Amino acid sequence: MEFLLNRYRNLTVLLLAILGQLVLLAYQVKSNGEVRLIRVWAVTAVTPLARAIETGRSGLSHFFDDYFVLLDVREQNKRMKTELDRINMENQFLRTELDTADRAKSLAIFQSRSPSKTVAAHIIGNTTGSGAKTVIVDRGSTNGVEKGMAVITPDGIVGKVVDVYPTAAFVLLATDPSFAAGVISQKNRVHGTLKGQGGNKAIVDYVQNEENVEQGEWFYTSGDDGVFPKGLPAGEVTSVHPGKARKEIFVAPSGFQNGLEEVLIVIEGVHAPIPEVPSSNQTVHMQAPPQDPETAATPGTPAGAPLSDADRLVEKYRQIGEAEKHVWGERGRGAPDFNISLEPKADSKLEPKADSKLEPKADPKTTSNPPHPQQ
């Protein structure tokens, strides 16, 4: 045995090393357990180094930025002394613009306006492995971060927390193939599941071919995955076409539009309504109502003015009342003579003609029981 071990020493060490790691792997997969201690050590060891490098890099970067900006301003001042006031105003304007555009500031504004309770975090690295879609942020369990929390930016969803350590957390990005989130379309309220595709794109799965989804339409989180609060932008549909079993919808995740440096971790999510599609301001053309040949021939009647039979009857009785000096509704006056012939009036809207239509025949129903115009 000893001879064999000595003879195959290399192979024995190899087999032992692989066997040990296989057992470790099997333990984690079978029991769904974490070898947490090793990870905590590794992450805790790497986080301060990564943070120190990041601090050094950003400090150096800011130093050079400031240096060149200062040089530029000096030169500008030399060149444009005569227009000093104008330049100062311009500088002020540009500074304000820059400040407004500043990522951290916009994040803070969003954070203060968002109904959800969030904590700002800085991305300090990627996890190892080529093509990894998981990033490390500098907020951990000591900051209240927990596994499964949503990670967002003002532009949309970014991913979710998959591992938490005291000083850092791992965030699975929305572009990772194992990522999934419940989403709903803005226009037609179509439900689906946002899934990463690697690269910078994602798809919305489980949407039937019969459902109506349009290119350019936005998807928002539906809130039914238990991770993301409802109403956060997920992405815009870049292409959509029917598939074999379900619709194939490709989406550009909106949370990555302006790069990823700072993110917000949602500590306590508050559901918000899905914004309505903005209505277009186009005027709606309405066709004029058909003209009665009777009124169309009347010169005093404005074109298209609606005149019903009741209007004409009221007008007729008003003219009869005027002709006979009858006050409608007065007691003891009796009924006027409804069979008199009315003279046509030029300024009358109705301009009754001496034809049979304005001189109603002695209809027993009408004459015996005239309708009251004020009724």
Place this chain on the structure above:
Amino acid sequence: MSDFAETTFNEPRKKKDAVSKFNAVAMIGIPLIAILFQVYVPQFIKYLSYLELPLLVTVYFSLMKRSPVAGVLFGAGIGLAQDSLSSHPLGMFGIVKTLVGYFAGTVSQRFDVENPVVRLVLGFFFFFFHQFFYWVLARALLGEALEFDPQQTIVVAMLNAAVAVPLYHILDKLKITG
């Protein structure tokens, strides 16, 4: 036999005992820097995420130590450290890099591993082996539906091999001589 074949296949026998020695700080610091590089740098230069520096360092130390056992230990150590900073179970990179270290240590006993051409070929081969075996393990042990694109892997392997040659030349300067 050509000069190249002579230097490639016969030289190692002459140099068989020429095991390189390194400072302990370098042996720990270089793999740590390689892992930190992979964690930190691709955040700013996205295309550098294709550079598998921990693998190149594993291959280098395994080749220079000229011992399969040392290769196994290096591979397992760097692989497990890499695993602990990833979101998948511990042992995936560990197993793959253990095998890479073992084979690199074995190969070093037969080739002149200080020859740049040999280093280029070994860098290419071990990267391809690493990616392919990781894909096999992920599918077989974890049931992950990872995609393996041979053409892309070959291109990335060539890029890694091209980086390996100057990198190994720089690392040679850290060897303890005498």
